[in-house]
Every structure is written in C-alpha cells, then in structure tokens.
Amino acid sequence: MARNDERRRLLTDAGIGVLAADGMRGLTHRAVDARAGVPTGTASNYFRSREALVGALVERIGERLAPDPAVHAQWRDRTPTAALFADYTRDIVRRLSAERDVTLALFTLRLEAARSPAIASALGDWMRAGFAADVAFNRDAGLPGGAFEIALFHYAIEGLILDRLTVSIDPEASTDEIVEAFVEGLLGGRTRDGERRG
The missing domain is CATH 1.10.357.10 (Tetracycline Repressor, domain 2)
Structure with a gap:
C-alpha cells in the first residue's frame, strides 16, 4: 500500500478519537481502522507497533494544538x-x-x-x-x-x-x-x- 500524508493524518485523527472516546484500552490498530473507515490492517501498515502508533498520535496532537x-x-x-x-x-x-x-x-x-x-x-x-x-x-x-x-x-x-x-x-x-x-x-x-x- 502506498503511504501518504493524508492517509496518515486520517489514521492518527481516528486514533485520537479512539483515545478520547474509549481510553487506552480501546486503542488498537483495528479500532483505529474502524473509526477511520479503512480496511482492516491499514493502521498496522502505517504503524507497525502500538508504540509507533502512540508516537504518531503524540506528533499529531502537537500539530492540531x-x-x-x-x-x-x-x-x-x-x-x-x-x-x-x-x-x-x-x-x-x-x-x-x-x-x-x-x-x-x-x-x-x-x-x-x-x-x-x-x-x-x-x-x-x-x-x-x-x-x-x-x-x-x-x-x-x-x-x-x-x-x-x-x-x-x-x-x-x-x-x-x-x-x-x-x-x-x-x-x-x-x-x-x-x-x-x-x-x-x-x-x-x-x-x-x-x-x-x-
């Protein structure tokens, strides 16, 4: 899958939504995919681990604030x-x-x-x-x-x-x-x- 900034922002914004709604327990790659409306496995293609996903969320929070x-x-x-x-x-x-x-x-x-x-x-x-x-x-x-x-x-x-x-x-x-x-x-x-x- 080709990686692009727009898709990455979509996924990180979805991850932020998951965190806000469901907390850390709800933060999974699958939950991010569902919230973003993308095929299962998309988030894990962009963020190989939960740690990488969290790092990307921190970065996106900084951008949005x-x-x-x-x-x-x-x-x-x-x-x-x-x-x-x-x-x-x-x-x-x-x-x-x-x-x-x-x-x-x-x-x-x-x-x-x-x-x-x-x-x-x-x-x-x-x-x-x-x-x-x-x-x-x-x-x-x-x-x-x-x-x-x-x-x-x-x-x-x-x-x-x-x-x-x-x-x-x-x-x-x-x-x-x-x-x-x-x-x-x-x-x-x-x-x-x-x-x-x-």
Missing part, C-alpha cells in the same frame, strides 16, 4: 504587557477547549504515562520540547514572565482545562475571568526570587 500563525500575527506589534500575555493565554485555552477530543486524548496519554515508561518517554520528550519553545517564545516576544512563571501557567491552564472538559467544580465561573486572575496572580505578584514585577 499548534497556534494559528494568523492569530499570533495580529498581536505582533502590540506592546508586550500582562494584557498581551493574557490574550496569548486565552488563545491557548480556546484551542485546548475547541479541540476537545485532542485534549482528552492528551490527558489520557498523560495518565497512561504514569504506568508506561514508553509512553512517558515519548510524551515527556514532546512536552518538554514544547515547554522550552513556550519559554523561548515568551522571552523573544518580550512578554513578562520567565521559565518559572510559564511552568506555573502550564499547571494552572491544564487544571482549568481538565475542569472544563470533565467535571467542573464551578461550571458557571467565567473562563476569561479565571485567565485574568491567573495573569494577575502570577505576573502581578512576586517572582520566585522575590523581586516585584513592574
């Missing part, structure tokens, strides 16, 4: 302030919320990583590379906050998204207001070394 360059372009000439940081943060929350299946699949893989060294390795490498890119982007854009603050935002935003996509402790609370509170709390306060932000 990547920022839209057009959205970022509209902010390029703005003064780098906490308000701009909040806009970038709201964009992250919007992407994670809009791509519900992708985000649920990512959370599923993160939980499975606690039990599987192979998944922990693949996912950990991807997450740490993404974090380093976030820190570099923030620095290069002149936005407030360093690596420590960016890590805090990851912890906070991932908790918020988990709350919004699963069972919320306060479903009526405004997501935008929560993001504003994160920005004020983290960038409006003191840094880890005690210096007051301006």
